[in-house]
């Protein structure tokens with residue numbers, strides 16, 4: 205298992221209105237994994253979980269990421285996950301159905317934490333889960349309106365699609381403007397084509 209140490213710049217060096225500039229060794233690793241061209245870094249804001257959407261422990265915004273204070277025991281995992289959202293729009297993975305982006309964010313975070321195999325073993329296979337097909341088209345904007353259970357189940361579905369398809373196939377499907385159902389068909393978990 206690999207451990208990564210996250211360091212924050214001294215507060216005085218870069219005090220932003222509500223947080224500190226994220227200075228994490230995870231950032232270049234996530235950026236490289238996604239082949240992203242984005243060069244700026246987010247500001248990290250710590251908030252009480254009560255201010256986040258139902259049950260969420262972290263979220264990514266235009267110029268900052270938010271982490272619930274309660275989630276600090278899993279700090280690096282959440283930072284890596286949110287960094288995927290941060291970097292993805294300027295990468296070859298921009299435009300994935302949002303539930304697959306969530307699965308990819310978990311995949312990359314687990315991989316960087318050295319916990320990928322364990323998570324694959326735990327993750328329920330999409331073929332055996334009940335995922336409401338209408339939810340597959342939910343966008344990033346609509347994501348926070350889903351219940352925590354729906355977000356978790358869709359993230360698991362996305363994670364299993366990443367496992368089944370692999371990064372290269374995700375890019376191919378993106379270039380083909382695939383619909384969410386096309387990803388399921390390509391992964392062999394839906395009828396047709």
Ligand SMILES: [Zn+2]
Nearest residue numbers: 285289306309
């Ligand atoms: Zn996410």
